[in-house]
Amino acid sequence: MTDLTKLTLAEARDGLAKGDYTSVELTQAHLKSMEAHRNLNAYITETPDKAIEMAKVSDAKRAKGDAGNMEGLPIAVKDLFCTEGVQTTAASHILEGFKPEYESTVTSKLFDNGAVMLGKANLDEFAMGSANTSSYYGNVINPWKGKDGKNLVPGGSSGGSAAAVAGGMALAATGTDTGGSIRQPASYCGIVGLKPTYGRCSRWGVVAFASSLDQAGPMTKTVRDAAIMLGSMAGHDAKDSTSAPMAVPDFEAALTGDIRGMKIGIPKEYRVDGMPEEISKLWENGVAMLRDAGAEVVDVTLPHTKYALGTYYIVAPAEASSNLARYDGLRYGQRVMDEGDSLDDMYSKSRAAGFGKEVQRRIMIGTYVLSAGYYDAYYNKALKVRRRIYEDFANAFGKVDAILAPTAPSAAFAIGENEDDPVKMYLNDVFTVPASLAGLPGLSLPAGLSSEGLPLGLQLIGKPFDEETVLRVGGVLESAANFTAKPFGQEG
Template sequence: MGGLLDLDLVAARDALRAGETTSTELTRAYLDRIEATRNLNAYITVTADRALAMAKVCDEKLAKGEGGPLEGLPIAVKDLFCTEGVLTTAASHILDGFKPPYESTVTSNLWGAGAVMLGKTNLDEFAMGSSNETSYYGPAVNPWRAADDAETKLVPGGSSGGSASAVAGRAALAATGTDTGGSIRQPAGFTGIVGMRPTYGRCSRWGIVAFASSLDQAGPMTRTVADAALMLSGMAGHDPKDSTSAPLPVPDFSAGLEDGVKGLRIGVPKEYRIDGMPAEIEKLWAQGVEWLKDAGAEIVDISLPHTPYALPTYYIIAPAEASSNLARYDGVRYGLRVDGDSLAEMYANTRGAGFGAEVQRRILIGTYVLSAGYYDAYYRKAQRVRSLIRRDFDQAFETVDAILAPTAPSDAFAIGAEVDDPVKMYLNDVFTVPLNLAGLPGISVPAGLSARGLPLGLQVMGAMFEEAKLLRVARALEKAAAFAARPAMLEGI
């Protein structure tokens, strides 16, 4: 089994096409691994029977020399994507028992490309969190442990923590995630995997449970940059059901991966050097600069002057959109229902019991900033600042091809360490949020280990719809970093 689990997405695809293994064998190996890693709490729902049935169909196609680009490859799906007939919870009590009668466009695209669904992964409730601790189903656990404290369980990051934990723990070949303020890139950084947020509109949002509609974007979580390129090709595409979906063809994201960065200009933003940044983060960033310079890139110091306002801007706009999106959960049509003596009381009882503390906090913040007398002071002003942040990036990409920065301001922290301090928790997104406000693509690549022996990521940011160039830079960074460390729990498999 160990040999099968060590194959990355591209290698597994090649092995299937060469007849060296079957989708059924591969899928069984991952289902066994999921069972063996229950302590990670990476999955909310495991779809074993469906996975094996899908794998059987894939094997029939592969035997005929047919099949799509992801034919027979078992992957996990963040439980924010609606999957027809399969429990979809958004990790919230309020969606108890909800089995959608439809399939999200992204997962539909993946199944059309031949992928096999292992199950639905854990996340922060409604994707609201940076540690996967707000889930109604309990926190997902990072497969990594600190070298000086092997007993303390660490967060895998959030909100796509279950997907990150599953991929890093070899309980999925790859997984989908969503990134509203860093929810793919930050957990990828914490778990030593690759996580990519495409340009807003590159992947359809139809059938993804909404958090903040102008910020949410689906993306791949994989072991390598080449895997991310392959996975993104299967996820992306124009969707007329989503008015924000970009009517653009999907390029072959894998085509130019090995072209290198010679002649490219890489920007280093001075505003990302924040007060109190750990020395090891600063050192890794400087090392990343040197790696790209040695590979032939030109390094350019740039300024993104409105970066300091990105986090407060995000935490006005995102809760405002959440307060609107989550108004639909009322106990009337689906999910949890807690009765009351009147309709209003039923609404209040259902939402009070169904939403967790962090979701309630963000709904209250969002409702406040949208309320009469405060809309202009907060929400409208935040939208204006957002435009300035977008302009900063547009101006930067007139002179550079990509931007390099850290992924997160620290390595993974202990479960429970920051859960009672919302402001400290929100600061985990300080390097990722600006990109979301601008709607641009970004990718986190594992680049080194902290002093505690935990993964640290570097983030590459790109111009709108230039994912191919972004992946090319990320691949050069990946080659230079040669990150080969594995969590101790993988020893012996």
């Protein structure tokens, strides 16, 4: 029998439809793989009993001829999505033991479409990080190893989701992306990650980090899988007033393989100082592949690119400081209180004990830039620069259909690196943050290997609500790059 954990989502869907195996068998294979790879710490909470139960229900539904788009397919859910009755932590101590009384819109859509939940995937605390080293529940280890055999980070913040998919511990996973948290870990783990347009997927029931940037999306083995899964996640939701009242297209149908005559933009400002040779080579190869497929490659300019990270690290912490004010030790989450403490004492002690270092730093930066006397100099200024960045993209998309760039400035690095200075860690997001600030769809797909034999991703950025073009070009790039390498232990 074939190893069911090596299937793509599309293959498993077709295999289930043909009756080659059942959802219970598919789910059991993944639960076994999760057990075997527990050392990678990809999951915070495994839900094997719920998974088997959901798989049984799914098999019964299929037997009645009532199969949804994700019917019987076992997936990991980033532990930022509220799941009814299942602990949801956001990788924070402050939410340890929190069991939501409701289901996020995205997960309920996936489950309504038949998906089976294997467990809740690890992440950076409150999705704040680029290495999955800020989780209260421990670091996630990338299934890939460099030549020296050191443990590498999976990227972040959706590091557990990426490691689970790369390591055969889930057919696919949900992720969320605020400044690169789907695309960068996808690049580090050699998988596909799609951040949809802001507003494409409902944010209802997703633990909030920075509400004007947060967006849920699929993390999968192939571009086709991303198209399938996005179709089951997207759609208008009255419970999220920023969710777009637009019809969900058939994303899979966009994969025509034909990009002849399409215009692909190459932003010259992404050629940053000190870009490693292997990253620029990867990018050049990508350009050649698209040109060979009949696309026209055009230079574009995004003049405010160098200010994107600075803008992001004002806007995101500002929104986070406001969003995270809800953790008060009162209504849910951890409470720390001693005899005779005032309300303020309780707040301050609970939040000091409940939040990790990076989260505390971001809350404080956000509080500072929003405080009287600094609001205009920092926050308002950042919002104005954000508009400049937004306009840069709008101008570029007047000339091109999609933009090609690297996803990240390096391959996965060793756990412990870039931890000495918070700003060093922020630089990992240099190529992903601009599209986030502009709310645009971005797809990362594995396109080559570093000198260390580690995966490197290329990123396609599209117009608002034009995930179809991003997927179409991504499909062509995926075929041309023919990335077949697998992480350690996953060969064959």
